[in-house]
Amino acid sequence: MKNDKLIARHRLDNGLELLFCEQGNRYFGDYHQVKVVVICRVPVDESMQSEHLSLPDLQKAKQLFGDQVEYRRELRQMAVAGDDVETVRDDLVRNFIANSGAYMQAAGFASRFIARKLKEHRNRSRLHLFKP
Template sequence: MTELRRESLSNGLELSFVDRSNRYFGDYHRLQIEVHIAVQLPKVDTDADDFWSVARRVFGDHLTLVRTLERMGVAGDQVAATREQLVSDYLQHAVPYLERPQSLRALVAGELKRRKTGRRYG
């Protein structure tokens, strides 16, 4: 498990890319990169915002979400380039969404819902 890259977003989210790839047959590799999204939950002095109070009760001061990027059947000579492309594509497409003002609340709300329903996806 090797950390490939770390990015700090303008809204305080921290992204960490961790390589969990392996060779599975001959010279073919399964590239698997975990994206760890560290969310620092805002401090709430009053009970006016019940959402953040509930979130802090459930998760504490911070929450780490994990997303997985995967590509199968990558030839050995293409591993480094494909790995960089996976990270680059994720940053290009996800960062504009993650930096939106409402995304922090949406990420936490989604995780609260998953914990409540016990479902991994939505």
């Protein structure tokens, strides 16, 4: 995120914050790739304990990931004329908040997200054990 331009912030009802960073570029003539990266840092602490995430799992997640787990998603649209870049970028942000924001602001999102990341890590670890 060091070279990204922060273009918007959105606070969710559950206290999480969405950061929208622009990474687009011009790739041919007046045609642009509009790319917005959505970042949400989910804290790993005991308040996240739930039916989805036990205290031992939380402790394991903290050991593996540290104090936070990062949700990251790229939104992009290709072949955007120069005059339309700002409008398309704003639409990508607005549509993400309208569609995914409702899901992400649910009370259980953070604990489910941490549990999923922990499960993904365990699955990757198993794959490495059985590598021929």
